[in-house]
Amino acid sequence: MSGQGTRVVLRGGGLSIRVHLRALAVGAALLLAALAIALVNLSSGDFPVPVADVLRSLAGRGDAGTDFIVYQLRLPRVLVTVGVGAALGASGAIFQGLTRNPLGSPDFVGLTVGAATGALVVMLILGGGGIQVSAGAIIGCLITAAAIYLLAFRRGTQPFRLILMGIGVSALLEAANSYLIYRSHLDEALAAQVWLIGSVNGRGWTEVVIVGGTLAVLLPVALHYGRHLTMLSLGDEIAVLHGVPVERSRAVLALAAVGLSAGATAAAGPIAFVALAAPPLAARLTRSPQAGILPAAAMGAALLAAGDWAAQHTLPGNDIPVGVVTAALGGVYLTWLLFRERGNRG
Amino acid sequence: MTDDARLKADSLTLAYDRRVVAEKLDVRITDGSFTVIVGPNACGKSTLLRALARVLKPQAGAVYLDGNAIASYPSKHVAKQLGMLPQSPVVPGGVVVEELVARGRFAHQRLLRQWSPEDETAVAEAMRLTEVADLADRFVDELSGGQRQRVWLAMALAQQTPILLLDEPTTFLDLAHQFEVLDLCAELHEEGRTVVAVLHDLNHACRYATELIVMRAGEVLAQGAPAEVMTADLVEQVFSMPCRVIDDPETGTPMVVPADRHRRRGARMAAAGRASS
Amino acid sequence: MTQGTGAPLAQRTATPDRPARRSSVRSGRQWTGLAIGVALLLAAVALSVAIGSRTVGLATVWRVLWQEDGSPESVIVHQLRLPRTLLGIGVGAALGLAGTVMQALTRNPLAEPGLLGVNLGAATGVVVAVAFLGVSTATGYVWFAFAGAALTSAAVFALGGSGRAPTPERQVLAGVSLSAVLGALIWAVLVTRRGAFDRYRHWDVGSLSDRETATILQVMPFLLAGILLALALGRQLNALSMGDESATSLGAHPGRIRVLGILTVTLLCGGATAASGPIWFLGLAVPYIARVVTGSDHRWILAYSLVLGPTLLLGADVLGRVLVAPAELPVGVVTAFLGAPLFIALCRRRRLSVL
Numbered sequence: 006m007s008g009q010g011t012r013v014v015l016r017g018g019g020l021s022i023r024v025h026l027r028a029l030a031v032g033a034a035l036l037l038a039a040l041a042i043a044l045v046n047l048s049s050g051d052f053p054v055p056v057a058d059v060l061r062s063l064a065g066r067g068d069a070g071t072d073f074i075v076y077q078l079r080l081p082r083v084l085v086t087v088g089v090g091a092a093l094g095a096s097g098a099i100f101q102g103l104t105r106n107p108l109g110s111p112d113f114v115g116l117t118v119g120a121a122t123g124a125l126v127v128m129l130i131l132g133g134g135g136i137q138v139s140a141g142a143i144i145g146c147l148i149t150a151a152a153i154y155l156l157a158f159r160r161g162t163q164p165f166r167l168i169l170m171g172i173g174v175s176a177l178l179e180a181a182n183s184y185l186i187y188r189s190h191l192d193e194a195l196a197a198q199v200w201l202i203g204s205v206n207g208r209g210w211t212e213v214v215i216v217g218g219t220l221a222v223l224l225p226v227a228l229h230y231g232r233h234l235t236m237l238s239l240g241d242e243i244a245v246l247h248g249v250p251v252e253r254s255r256a257v258l259a260l261a262a263v264g265l266s267a268g269a270t271a272a273a274g275p276i277a278f279v280a281l282a283a284p285p286l287a288a289r290l291t292r293s294p295q296a297g298i299l300p301a302a303a304m305g306a307a308l309l310a311a312g313d314w315a316a317q318h319t320l321p322g323n324d325i326p327v328g329v330v331t332a333a334l335g336g337v338y339l340t341w342l343l344f345r346e347r348g349n350r351g
Numbered sequence: 352m353t354d355d356a357r358l359k360a361d362s363l364t365l366a367y368d369r370r371v372v373a374e375k376l377d378v379r380i381t382d383g384s385f386t387v388i389v390g391p392n393a394c395g396k397s398t399l400l401r402a403l404a405r406v407l408k409p410q411a412g413a414v415y416l417d418g419n420a421i422a423s424y425p426s427k428h429v430a431k432q433l434g435m436l437p438q439s440p441v442v443p444g445g446v447v448v449e450e451l452v453a454r455g456r457f458a459h460q461r462l463l464r465q466w467s468p469e470d471e472t473a474v475a476e477a478m479r480l481t482e483v484a485d486l487a488d489r490f491v492d493e494l495s496g497g498q499r500q501r502v503w504l505a506m507a508l509a510q511q512t513p514i515l516l517l518d519e520p521t522t523f524l525d526l527a528h529q530f531e532v533l534d535l536c537a538e539l540h541e542e543g544r545t546v547v548a549v550l551h552d553l554n555h556a557c558r559y560a561t562e563l564i565v566m567r568a569g570e571v572l573a574q575g576a577p578a579e580v581m582t583a584d585l586v587e588q589v590f591s592m593p594c595r596v597i598d599d600p601e602t603g604t605p606m607v608v609p610a611d612r613h614r615r616r617g618a619r620m621a622a623a624g625r626a627s628s
Numbered sequence: 629m630t631q632g633t634g635a636p637l638a639q640r641t642a643t644p645d646r647p648a649r650r651s652s653v654r655s656g657r658q659w660t661g662l663a664i665g666v667a668l669l670l671a672a673v674a675l676s677v678a679i680g681s682r683t684v685g686l687a688t689v690w691r692v693l694w695q696e697d698g699s700p701e702s703v704i705v706h707q708l709r710l711p712r713t714l715l716g717i718g719v720g721a722a723l724g725l726a727g728t729v730m731q732a733l734t735r736n737p738l739a740e741p742g743l744l745g746v747n748l749g750a751a752t753g754v755v756v757a758v759a760f761l762g763v764s765t766a767t768g769y770v771w772f773a774f775a776g777a778a779l780t781s782a783a784v785f786a787l788g789g790s791g792r793a794p795t796p797e798r799q800v801l802a803g804v805s806l807s808a809v810l811g812a813l814i815w816a817v818l819v820t821r822r823g824a825f826d827r828y829r830h831w832d833v834g835s836l837s838d839r840e841t842a843t844i845l846q847v848m849p850f851l852l853a854g855i856l857l858a859l860a861l862g863r864q865l866n867a868l869s870m871g872d873e874s875a876t877s878l879g880a881h882p883g884r885i886r887v888l889g890i891l892t893v894t895l896l897c898g899g900a901t902a903a904s905g906p907i908w909f910l911g912l913a914v915p916y917i918a919r920v921v922t923g924s925d926h927r928w929i930l931a932y933s934l935v936l937g938p939t940l941l942l943g944a945d946v947l948g949r950v951l952v953a954p955a956e957l958p959v960g961v962v963t964a965f966l967g968a969p970l971f972i973a974l975c976r977r978r979r980l981s982v983l
Contacts, residue, residue, distance in 0.1 A: 023466040173972035180964030240441040248427030248458040294445030332812035
């Protein structure tokens, strides 16, 4: 039996599907965990609502008061959390697969910074708010991605060149962001910086639609081309030799990852490090060399839901932004990566 | 000469970035042959192979498969006709041997046809031929250079292509394994496949090839059966190495014996002289 | 028969005169180049003192320099321009030398204090000291800057490993990821402290103005120590550049060189960042230009870096004063906008190694 767990083949009428049992189990478990934490988040808050009442509301048989709390205040927030986490996890899985590097994450490649610049321009120069900020974030992300792609394009894009271009563009935009924060009024700067940290506080149904739509459109595309990702991880030459349309696959996958990242950022601000940490953690659980896109998405959802719970309960009476929790998570993860690498090389 | 070549190259100009490796190259791979490409370092033999496998896009000219430009076919179609074992592929982390060989079936698979019985047989057969079946559960990046080379070969064999290209397949292998791989290639050739290999050892090439392509500085200097092509003059011209060509005592194929250029002969004779005095 | 074995050896020895002449010509060129560099530096200093929202003529500068006569020009020169210029010289030299040393230590032409996260490590140290421990003087928080710089240097050298040989690209990615985490944590903390947030955002952008003279003077000794240490490392870095094994066989100690190197980088980056805030890409541009001009001898590269660093930084600062006059662009913004394209251009030219 392969050391990587049972693969079951379902056959019928000339068709066959190969299912990695462990990945399926892990993905399902993570999704359940995310939903369970979501349920807990639905019942806790300034007005604690018993879980039973929450379930009744969801089933359509709750009273007006509970309904209001659940549907207007908490459900959108919870859905945004799960959705954004899934989108980030999927985006990270694609990026890390394309770049073949555990540090290849949309966070460092300039996408989140580009989204931030777009949002800051809207907030601090144009004086907009609400959905305009989200629009600014999406536009910023897309423009940055296009710029990076154009810069990296040189007789076919090499994955690592993409990262380096991203780092360069990122540094430039970071300076622009610092400057915008520096020259604004203190209150505006503070509010902008809070947005930049990433939060699901006060997110409503608009944000649910944004992230839900992104997932609905891009996730199936990513999954379809995800099979190509395993071949691409063996290198461009081998991928071409086996019939993978390398340029097209990479372009589609990269676009999907950018889109997922953009959608997530538009809904909740640039939440860092979920895209970085979710895929390797999912890979560990499924015991495969690279996380599948779905397990990574499920892990992202679970991580962010847990992060949101932590954000609401760590400091009693204070609702800290979930981005703070994920930043701490990122630090812990990087430190762990550090020690693991030192062990490898020592 | 009848044109029975499935795979041929017409007026190819091959380059890396701005460094031109070969210009106006015409090559014909005879069907059902075991063709070996030889030549000094940087003569373009690997480059030619990669162009034939459509991994490298020519700057000018085209490679033809079955009469049409190879670039005009969907890549997966080509992958079912033509497979290649590249030089030093990237070793992926955390992948076991069986999984890697199984990925060689990608060209035959589709979204809803992910693992047919044919796939299973092909993988098992490939692993048996290359003798890596007992390594099935080991991680590829933990194997020795020679073992890894055989695993990559298994992956290429699992593709089950009628044309097989091999770029220096004997790298990292010790002498015994080198001949094992070459014997395997000869077997595959006898089963009807067209095999094209780049080898750096002239004598191996002469032993196994039914046809030699000798290259130097991006040009084909000779193509034909080893017995006709391999002469001392050619070797000196291509490799700048004076030699003699004799018949291999085992197989009767040409065998290149380089001339002794060092003054060791003089020193040996001097030492022999001293010993006897 | 055998040929004589003696003759060929004698014919193979090179004539002793030619190599020596070639190297002395080269040495002459190096000194000339350095002299030109110093001249450029003086020009940059002059511009830095003269140009601003209120340009002061060079003659006036000269007069006022020696004689504070209480005129507005005098005040401007002594209170604003001189400290700023002095800081620019110190920070420019520090970051330029730090970049050179880092590139030599890691054999990575893309290494620099900003990209490898060392500057942000120093910044984190400062934030911890100022926001949590209430340290308010530069002599106080500079030690935290050192600690931060040292820790991130060590971390990034380890992180760039990934179990395989660290390529330059991987190291940069490691540095950037470290910076990202530290940056996120810093802002997350500061968002809850209004006063500290305000101070930090003025500092984070990287600037030579708005810095207290006291700070500058307190940091200078450390910068000086770092500069001297860096200049002394020239020959050792030459040995290291050929690989650890070659270096050992030449009689050098790679481990010791690295420790000294990290100490140097810590002093230089920690001090510079503590004084002016994080400034990116100077440590990338300076060694690159120096190497293009002077070749691969680190003793010369360091000498040129010492002169180029302040020249470029002061040049950038002057540019910042001129571009959006009467407002000012902080020097950190200028170096980022000029340096990032340089970084991108360098990356595009490189042949990328396999991952």
